[in-house]
Amino acid sequence: MHKSIRIGYALWATILLNAATLMAQTPAPFKPTHDEIIARYKHAAKMDSLTKNAVFGDQVVPHWNDDEQSFWYAHMLPDGTSEYLLVDVKTGRKRPLANGEEIAAAAQQEQSRQLSSRARGGIVDFRGERISPDKQWEAYIEEGNLFAKQRSNGEVIQFTSDGTKETPYGAMAWSPDSKYLAGYFIHPVQDSLVHYVLSAVPETTRGQLVSRPYKQPGDPFTTYELFLFPLDKRAAINVDAETIDFPNAAPQLRWRDGDARYFTYEKFDRGHQRFRVIEVDAQTGATRNVVDEQTKTFIYHDRQYTHYPTGSNLLIRSSEKDGWRHLYLVDLVSGTEKPITTGEWVVRDVVDVDAEKKQIWFTAGGVIAGEDPYHIHYYRIGFDGKDLTALTPDQGNHSVVFSPGKSYYIDTYSTVNKLPVTKLYRGRDGKEIAVLEEAMLSDSYLQSGVTPPEVFVAKGRDGVTDIWGIVSKPSNYDPARKYPVLENIYAGPHDSFVPKSFVPYSEMQSLAELGFIVVMIDGMGTTNRSKAFHDVCWQNIADAGFPDRMLWIKALAEQCPFVDTTRVGLYGTSAGGQNTVSALMFQPQFYKAGVAACGCYDNRVDKQWWNEQWMGYPVGPHYEAQSSATVANARKLSGNLLLIVGEADTNVPPESSYRVADALIKAGKTFDFLSVPGMGHSDGGPFGRMKKRDFFVKHLLGVDPPDWNAGELPYNPDTGRERWSFQ
Incomplete structure (x- = not known):
């Protein structure tokens, strides 16, 4: 028994010794005093000044x-x-x-080449000329009905009689052979209004009500019924096609080259799950689907690229049907479709198409193995998918400007922490001609001690996919201390958001100077990666990539002992505001404090086009289930929250924020709330940014921020950012 006791004591002593050694090696939490945090505010303001125009x-x-x-x-x-x-x-x-x-x-010569264009909006009577291509007929809309008058003898054909000023025929177009008119019977919809009150308008004593049309998810659209008007039949033919109820514009009609009997138009179904190119037989009104793409999740409407090369019956279009965004060539006569680009990489954008040379210039990401897949590179390829030419060989994020005839191009590239370089290339073969500029940093920046963000990569929730982000740390950080983490979040599914070009300084770095590790991450559910990567957002906005983001921050802490994963906060505006509140409601075990500005917290309240794209149509219970503005979800709030809203927000209705506040109050939760008079869709402006700093200093660093009212630091709200005197 005594022997076992002695062994137990020895084991316990070893454990204590190992623990003491571990504690000596583990960085202590960074917890500044009030005087120290005042000095850090001054230091951050000084860095803000030294790094301007860097x-x-x-x-x-x-x-x-x-x-x-x-x-x-x-x-x-x-x-x-x-x-x-x-x-x-x-x-x-x-x-x-x-x-x-x-x-x-030189400037005068350049200005002589400038052209201007004017956008046309609303319902139009005609697309193109009222006069027929053969100059024999003049078409016109009168009291909402379609007429055509023969110019030689004045004979008039009245094609319709059921149109009115309120529900007119319109968006008419002549066939190239002048035998047909084609257009729509239009049933316009007036959008319902949203309202806000300007509470502090100068020289008034009452709040000023502002109202404007605003389409929310589930609201009706203007509808278009497609009709044909053959001149020889002198009657209207209702095309055998579905009524077009989305989006809010009449599709353009494109007549077949060399055969005016047929034309095509594009149709996106509401809900974003079906895209078609539909052909119409003008003699019969019959239709067939030339392209018919359907998906169980979504087709990204704003990234759906279509181009009809002049003088051909071809269509170049984009699709993610093979799991990556690529280009396809469609024969509009036969309906056959062939890939132009292929591979586990993403076509980002089409720069130009040369119908005569049958070449396409485009940007892409992820082509080069081992490089950041978000870096944009430029390429050229033939319509047949051959002769793929890389135009930007250097590693980095590229921006190219072509000469007017594409004989030459100028390429500027950088990474988030490598200075830009600009080169001149020959267009026909991509040969480098000269280095034009290599960027430099100002002396004051170099002397400041600040460095650009660092890139960090970790595996996502599937253990396979790389998640990319950046890290800003204090310029005077102490590796023997553990600093709380702030995540600058924006998980809107419409793009990716981590900077890829050179960033000498940003608000992230300014916040870091107060004593934080500030990070920004593109998690699953954002775009510019594979379709599967993007599909995570489908009817799942509240996910916001959090499983990937939390793993990323934990992986960062494993490599960087000065990162404290027990004190993690986040901040964001708009979709980032929504993400911030979702984090505190649905991931409270990890995120402890958040500042959310102008968030679209309830996807039923926000704009239609953005929310139906990711949440689908019709509006169902899944919209409410993910809303932060319900009492059921508000009860889940943990940690500290500051809500900021601009009372004059024209992007996300201010009531989105007020509904969250109402739900939190009804759920018995405490939170901070800042409404900025006259402010639009923003992070709250200079005052909101000051409150954000103070909030995180108090709740993550555990120290009182400056007492602004007592004048511990002077603050001037008119400067657009915080500034202090250093004498």
């Missing part, structure tokens, strides 16, 4: 001469002045423009 030579805006053999650009110098450089594109040699007259002449 980068020089980071861009080249070319002004091309007509022959494309030269261009000039303005080069900003560190002293704030500019020099004007003329570049010979064959050699890449630069020389200063000689004098003011030479500069003015």
Whole structure:
């Protein structure tokens, strides 16, 4: 027995010794005193000033001469002045423009090439000319009905009689052979109003009510019935097609090249789960689906690219049907469709199409193995999917400007922490001609001690997919201390949001200077990756990629002992505000404090186009289940919350925030609330940003922020950002 006791004591002593050693090696939590945090506010303001206008030579805006053999650009110098450089594109040699007259002449030549266009909106009577292509007929709408008058003898055909000013026929178009008119019977819908009150308008004593149309999920759309009007039949033919009830515009009609008997139009079904290109036989009114793509989740409407090359019966379109966004070539006559691009990477955008050369210029991400898949690179490819040419070989995020005839192009590239470089290339083969600029940092920035963000990658919830993000830490951080984490969140499914080009300084770094590790992450449910990556958001907005984000932050802490995962907060605006409140309601075991501004907390209250895209149609119980504005979900709130709303928000109705406040009050929850008079859709402006800093200092660092009313630090709300005196 005594032996066992001695062994027990020895074991316990070893455990205590190991624990003491571990404690000595584990960083202690960073907990500043009040005086220390005042000094950090001053230090952050100083860094804000020292890092202004930090980068020089980071861009080249070319002004091309007509022959494309030269261009000039303005080069900003560190002293704030500019020099004007003329570049010979064959050699890449630069020389200063000689004098003011030479500069003015170059500018005048460029301005002579500028063209302007005017957008047309609303319901239009005609798309194109009222006069028929053969000049024999003039069509017109009168009292909502369609007429055509023969120009030679004045004979009039009245095609319709059931139109009115309120429900007119319109968006008419002639067939190329002048045998048909085609257009729509339109049933307009007036959107319901949303309201807000401006509470502090100068020279008034009452709140000013502002009302405006605003379409919310489930609201009706203007509808369009497609009709044909053959001149020889002198009657209307109702096309055998579904009424178009989405989106809020009449589809454009495109007649077949060389055969005016047929035309096509595009149709997106409401709910975003079906996209079609439909062909109409003008002789019979019969239809067939040339393209018919359907999905169980969603087709991203705003990223649906279609292009009809001039002089052909071809369609170039984008699709994610194979799991990645790629380009396809459709023969509109036969209906056959072939891939142009393939692979486990994403076409980001189409830059240009040359119908004569049958070439496409486009941007893509993820083509180069091992590189950040969000970096944008430029490529050229043939309609047949052959001769894929990489135009931007250097690693980084690229922005290219082509000469008007694409004989040359200028490529500026960087990463989030590598300075921009600008190069000149030859268009036909992508040959590098010259390095035009290599960006530099100002002396004050270099002396400040601040560094750009660091890139960090960790596996997502599936253990396979890479999740990318950036990290900003205090310029004077102590590796022997553990700092709380702030996540700058925006998980809107319409894009990805972590910066990829050079970031010398940002609000993230300014917050970090107060004593935080500030991160930004693109989790699953955002776009610019695979379809499966994006599909996580489908009817699941409240997910916001949190399983990926939490794993990412934990992985960061494993590599960086100064990261404290027991003190994690987050902040965001708009969708980021929604994400912030969702985190405190649905992930309270991880996120302890949040500042949410102008959030779309209830997807039934926010704008139709954004919410139906991800949450689907019709509006069902799943909308309410994920809303932060329900008492049931409000009861789940844990941690500390500051809600900020601008009373004049025209993006997300202010009542979205007030409904969350109402639900929290009814659930017996405490929270902070800031309504900014006259403020629009924002993070609350300078005052809101000050309150955000103070909130996190109090709730994550555990120290009282500056007493602004007592003048511990001077604050001027008119400067647009916090500023203090350092004498």
